[in-house]
Amino acid sequence: MTEVDTAIESRFDATSGAPAVHNALYIAISGKMYNEEAPEGIDIEKESYITFHELNAQPEYNFSSSFEVVSYQFNIFAFTITALDSFFTKLKDLYDNCTLTVSGYTSVYMKRKQSRRMPVENYWQRVVEYEVYLQKT
């Protein structure tokens, strides 16, 4: 869902205070979090970064309201386990149980479902899955 993509990006890019400061994840990964895939110009062989994308969306209904349950996956790529774990901790701090600002919906929750760390060629990756529960406004 494009609205959720935008909400996830906005939370990542958000600043606070004066002078404006980004969150810990943004600073640690140097702002390199991308929807779907890393853009041209990123040296994927040398740089750490994060990608995220939607896995699936399921509608839910009760007597009076419509909901969307949307699953999202984040892939964190790093060259050491220490760096990978550090990015993961900061990702959890930013998104676990957060309230997203989603156009046309009230964000009910963003819940981490599962994650898995795995080696790939010369780098490490952690796959983190979230469930975003939205109520239509």
Place this chain on the structure above:
Amino acid sequence: MAKVFIDKDKIVQGVQDPAKKFLIALGYAIEAQAKRNQKEVNYIDTGRSMASISTNWTGSGMDRKAMTAGGVAEGIYGIGQPQGEEFTVVVGSNVFYFPYIELGTKKIRAGAMLRNALAKYVARIRGAK
């Protein structure tokens, strides 16, 4: 009512408990959906990984072996029998590279064949009245 397509021919005759039969049928339905998903995302080269998506359960007697990198396929493809006393149905693959196409890497987007198949059936069961 949840709609689950059951291929009765695939259910082992030895299983008598209806709850277990239902779970096994659900496993096969998820397996079939996962294979359809793999075709949809077009992550098929030789067909080896798709053929390896399979269902197994506690006490099935289908003791398959995991395949390692560079391993040669021996016997039938498929995921091993779950261990433990609790009755469990598993759907998955024993091909070593399957996690990489399911979860993605820097070079390929996550196929999410199994997870999306599971999500579809969980949603159907949630919607059961």
